[in-house]
Amino acid sequence: MSVAKKDYKRITTQSLIEMKANAEKISMLTAYDFTMAGMVDAAGCDVILVGDSASNVMAGHETTLPITLDQMIYHASSVVRAVKRALVVVDLPFGSYQSDPKEALRSSIRIMKESGGHAVKLEGGSEIKDSIKKILHAGIPVMGHLGLTPQSIYKFGTYTVRAKEEAEAEKLLEDVKLLERLGCFAIVLEKIPAALAEKAAKSVNVPIIGIGAGGGVDGQVLVIHDMLGMNNEFSPRFLRRYLNLYEQMTGAIGNYVADVKSSDFPNASEQY
Template sequence: MSVHTTIRRITVPQLRSFKGHRKIAALTAYSSVMASLMDEYLDFILIGDSTAMVAYGQPNTLAFTVEQVAAHTAAVVRATQRVCVIADMPFASYHESPEQAFRNAAYLLAQGGADAVKLEGGSVMAPTIEFLVQRGIPVLAHVGLMPQHVNTMGGYKAQGLDEETARIVMQDAKAVEAAGAFGVVLEGVAHTVGTDVTQAVSIPTIGIGASASCDGQILVTEDMLGMNGTRVPRFVKRYTDLDAQIKRSVERYADEVRTGVFPDMSHCFGVKRDA
């Protein structure tokens, strides 16, 4: 008699329960191939609006659309079985009103298959977060350095390096916690601020350029794998250099095509192979 084992995805309540018990490991993904390779090892995958820059060559994240996020989210969901899948809400998809945010968040869950959404903003977005959570949409908040605020912040600048911005980060984190967010991403904040916020809130903090004290960490996968050229943020650790490996492989392929080495008869159809 065969025994069928059902693999269940990590749920939002499980992610929240990890605080104080174990660290949360997360990365970004936007393709089924990459997501399938990650599924066994991570707690959640974020379809980040960083996809606009990494996959589409945009100068920032602002041009990404809800429809694009949903399509990439669906690809990740189809390729995975156990990770929690969280979709980023792109710029201008939730700022107008809580009702607009609900329509777009619901689209990402219904059409993309996401388990939750992520949105940027602290105190100012707290009413929207509460509106979504009360209507069955789990929200991962995002405070500190917020890429969608690149124009108002004057670039990708670390936050919490002075008393005033440190106070704002703490205030924002507490506001999203009170609004019902199940976790909060702390991006580009001073180490001490990341540590203080993690101790001050009851929900998991996910660091990206924050503090080792955060309850979890996330990076853009292409940064971590060495696929984004020579410039990388200070907070990124490169675990390999796929840029170089891919270039070597493509160079070898091109050389073999031009010299007639590839394909050989073993790669052709209708050819009898030796026993």
């Protein structure tokens, strides 16, 4: 028996848990600025992630590690000002929570107060449980992130699929259940076998959002620049491009340049 979709005027952490209970898939995309966030929100996306992937797609760094807390707050503030419906989740950047639960709480408080974001996301399981507890005890919602955790790329040494071996798969399942027990409202699983991700989703009541984790989870997330084809150098198996904006935008810019050079722009109707 199908369940009618609820028309959410504003998405909250509780909305996502209800959506999982009603077998309604959750849509999630990244955004880092006012204009893009407004379009993502207007299109009906449930969750907007202000990801530390801004380090890559906005600043051109090779990894997510260089982005700072101040920079994340700047991006998150820009996004929040555009959003009317979506839940805005903000990544805690590398170095702002791993070493000390008190530092994790201070970082989270700064994000919530200075950006107006609705929740924070942290990478890791049992290793950071004390930081997660500290943040949750302060009343700040936490989204977990397991599997391929990009902030640990130098530990992994590669961006290949995680948890293919039994020991790592078992630890992932344990961490999923731990994050639920601690009070995380949702968990991102990145680049793990689809069967394992589906098993994880069925083992907990909180939503599991996948990226490269198959279709058996409760929702999906992609980086907006990848999904729109603005980044033409990144082509993992899990990515579906819905546009090829790289070609369309460079073509349009090229036409503009040509029109300026030829004095075709501006024409008589485009001046005062």
